[in-house]
Amino acid sequence: MSRLLVLFFAFVVAPLSHAALTIEITQGVDNPTSIAVVPFSYSGGDSLTQNIPAVIESDLYRSGQFAPMDQNDMLSYPHMSQDVHYRDWRAVGAEYVLVGRVSKIMGPMSIQVEYELMDVIRQKKILSGTVKGYSDKLRAVAHNISDDVYAQLSGIRGAFSTKILYVAANNVSKGQFRYRMMIADSDGHNEKTIFESSEPMLSPTWSPDGKNVAYVSFESGKAAIYTQNLGTGRRSRLTDFPGINGAPAWSPDGTRMAMVLSKDGNPDIFIMDLDSKKLTRVASHFAIETEPSWTVDGKGIIFTSDRGGKPQIYKANLADGWVERLTFEGDYNARARLVPDGSGLVMIHRRNGKFHVALQQFENGRIRLLSKTDMDESPSIAANGAMLMYATQYRGRGILAAVSIDGSVRYRLPSSSSDVREPAWSPFFDKK
Amino acid sequence: MIASKPAKLSAALLFAAFLVTGCSSTSTTDGGGDSTSSGDTAYDSTAQGQAYGSDNVDSSTSGQDAAGRIGTIFYFDFDKSELRGDVRAKLNEQARLLNGKSGIVRLEGHADERGTREYNIALGERRAMAVANYLASQGVARSQIETISYGEEKPQALGHDDSAWSQNRRVGLSYSE
Numbered sequence: 001m002s003r004l005l006v007l008f009f010a011f012v013v014a015p016l017s018h019a020a021l022t023i024e025i026t027q028g029v030d031n032p033t034s035i036a037v038v039p040f041s042y043s044g045g046d047s048l049t050q051n052i053p054a055v056i057e058s059d060l061y062r063s064g065q066f067a068p069m070d071q072n073d074m075l076s077y078p079h080m081s082q083d084v085h086y087r088d089w090r091a092v093g094a095e096y097v098l099v100g101r102v103s104k105i106m107g108p109m110s111i112q113v114e115y116e117l118m119d120v121i122r123q124k125k126i127l128s129g130t131v132k133g134y135s136d137k138l139r140a141v142a143h144n145i146s147d148d149v150y151a152q153l154s155g156i157r158g159a160f161s162t163k164i165l166y167v168a169a170n171n172v173s174k175g176q177f178r179y180r181m182m183i184a185d186s187d188g189h190n191e192k193t194i195f196e197s198s199e200p201m202l203s204p205t206w207s208p209d210g211k212n213v214a215y216v217s218f219e220s221g222k223a224a225i226y227t228q229n230l231g232t233g234r235r236s237r238l239t240d241f242p243g244i245n246g247a248p249a250w251s252p253d254g255t256r257m258a259m260v261l262s263k264d265g266n267p268d269i270f271i272m273d274l275d276s277k278k279l280t281r282v283a284s285h286f287a288i289e290t291e292p293s294w295t296v297d298g299k300g301i302i303f304t305s306d307r308g309g310k311p312q313i314y315k316a317n318l319a320d321g322w323v324e325r326l327t328f329e330g331d332y333n334a335r336a337r338l339v340p341d342g343s344g345l346v347m348i349h350r351r352n353g354k355f356h357v358a359l360q361q362f363e364n365g366r367i368r369l370l371s372k373t374d375m376d377e378s379p380s381i382a383a384n385g386a387m388l389m390y391a392t393q394y395r396g397r398g399i400l401a402a403v404s405i406d407g408s409v410r411y412r413l414p415s416s417s418s419d420v421r422e423p424a425w426s427p428f429f430d431k432k
Numbered sequence: 433m434i435a436s437k438p439a440k441l442s443a444a445l446l447f448a449a450f451l452v453t454g455c456s457s458t459s460t461t462d463g464g465g466d467s468t469s470s471g472d473t474a475y476d477s478t479a480q481g482q483a484y485g486s487d488n489v490d491s492s493t494s495g496q497d498a499a500g501r502i503g504t505i506f507y508f509d510f511d512k513s514e515l516r517g518d519v520r521a522k523l524n525e526q527a528r529l530l531n532g533k534s535g536i537v538r539l540e541g542h543a544d545e546r547g548t549r550e551y552n553i554a555l556g557e558r559r560a561m562a563v564a565n566y567l568a569s570q571g572v573a574r575s576q577i578e579t580i581s582y583g584e585e586k587p588q589a590l591g592h593d594d595s596a597w598s599q600n601r602r603v604g605l606s607y608s609e
Contacts, residue, residue, distance in 0.1 A: 171590070200582065200585035200586065202549050202550070202553075202583075202585060203549065203550060218582070218585070221580075222580050223553070223580070223581075243557065243579070243581075244553055244554065244557055244581060246550050246553055246554075247550045260550065260554070262554075262557055266557075266558075266561075267553075267554045267557065288551065288554040288555070288558065290550045290551055290553070290554050291548065291550045291551065304548070304550075304551055311547075311551055332547065334547065334548040334551050335548040335550065335551070348547070348548050350547075355546060355547060375545070375546070375592070377547075377548055377549060378548070378549065393592060396592065422549070
């Protein structure tokens with residue numbers, strides 16, 4: 001069942017790029033859709049810094065649902081739909097053909113790509129579009145096209161243009177670590193450090209509009225919650241109460257922040273109104289309450305509590321304070337995140353002493369393990385709900401890994417230089 | 433690759449010194465390897481462990497030898513914050529040393545790497561609070577005690593096995609005038 005596609009996926013990368021995260025696809029669907037991404041024409045004269053079709057191919061391949069065709073197997077290299085001879089493409093086994101033309105245009109966004117997607121079986125054009133972009137951000141242009149193609153063929157909005165936030169840690173000398181808050185494209189490219197400290201950082205999270213992030217940092221000698229604007233880089237300390245200041249989570253409307261504070265003696269869930277900074281306690285108990293996240297409608301909080309003796313997932317209704325327990329199987333269920341359609345949750349579930357990413361569907365209550373690794377942490381679901389990323393260990397190092405919500409597709413994102421952990425997958429950056 | 437040998441060694445010395453139960457036998461056989469331990473943190477530098485210089489020290493004597501030294505590490509069982517018998521004995525000694533002193537006692541709570549990070553922060557705090565409450569019950573002023581939890585963020589041993597985990601489930605006590 002675990003069909004090994006390719007162990008290492010080579011990207012077309014500029015030679016000087018030192019992308020620390022690489023992608024290793026370990027499992028795809030059994031019968032991936034064959035798509036031919038034909039090399040695009042370019043009328044600009046100079047040479048492009050990125051091979052746009054190669055980025056599209058790697059996006060579609062990484063989804064696990066597509067098998068991009070080797071360019072050497074193509075009988076022709078058309079750039080326009082009218083030059084696509086369906087019989088030829090059917091002969092080489094392509095189900096879909098993507099062609100495109102890159103040109104230079106006036107304005108700050110100086111690159112334009114026109115593309116057309118053809119269905120070989122039905123012998124017709126099913127999608128065409130034009131994407132504009134900056135000449136130094138051609139990967140973003142390619143991800144936009146991938147998003148459109150993926151949506152057309154799968155019926156699910158593509159999330160190739162999203163980003164990931166995560167923590168990289170390096171042991172610099174005896175007992176001394178360097179912690180970096182990192183941001184990268186969802187394929188691991190364009191990695192940037194947004195904050196660096198000799199003290200730990202954890203629990204990064206995104207604002208719903210993708211413009212700000214929040215995280216916990218020990219830089220002052222104790223835990224505090226910081227927010228940081230990604231455009232300006234400006235940081236501000238949101239909370240600095242005695243004890244735990246942890247697990248920030250923006251409300252879906254962006255006006256409130258759920259968090260964990262232990263200022264009153266033990267960890268409880270609070271919601272802070274971000275304008276007034278006023279705190280409301282959500283779930284108070286002498287037990288541990290932690291790891292809050294919001295229901296899709298913003299009317300409830302799900303969280304981890306060991307009020308029953310062992311950590312389990314609970315849901316608090318904000319209107320009336322009603323708390324209900326959501327997980328019953330096993331003696332360790334923690335850090336849950338609802339899937340975007342609200343039909344279930346993903347969490348860390350312990351089974352036989354191993355910690356796995358697991359999905360629980362509310363309909364039948366059943367728990368399904370999504371990971372094959374056993375030291376998993378921090379599942380974070382992509383904005384389109386198709387994949388989730390989590391932290392685990394591989395060959396003694398902390399790495400990021402991804403799995404589709406149905407468990408059929410898997411890939412790893414190890415870092416060449418650091419232990420990486422705490423992935424937070426961004427929301428969509430534009431409303432569609 | 434095992435990156436935790438020296439951490440195991442130095443921590444094992446501490447471990448052996450503090451534990452009445454003596455369940456550190458597996459880790460004390462390790463030695464050498466590359467250096468990755470966090471052995472120079474404040475509470476380690478009080479050098480109680482090194483004072484014995486041997487894996488085979490009778491841990492029941494540690495209280496006497498530690499006289500005059502404030503600062504040590506207390507270990508915990510998996511997913512537990514209850515104080516073990518050996519920890520209580522050690523805390524009684526620390527409380528006696530702290531008696532009449534007015535400095536600040538800092539308690540750093542830690543967890544092993546298993547489980548989720550924020551839950552481990554909470555677990556580390558619970559361990560630090562358990563130590564704080566016990567010290568308070570032994571006459572140390574509440575106002576002298578501060579607690580912080582690092583959860584699994586600052587492991588003492590970097591390995592991914594039972595030996596490393598047992599060294600990482602801990603509360604470190606340090607004292608400053």
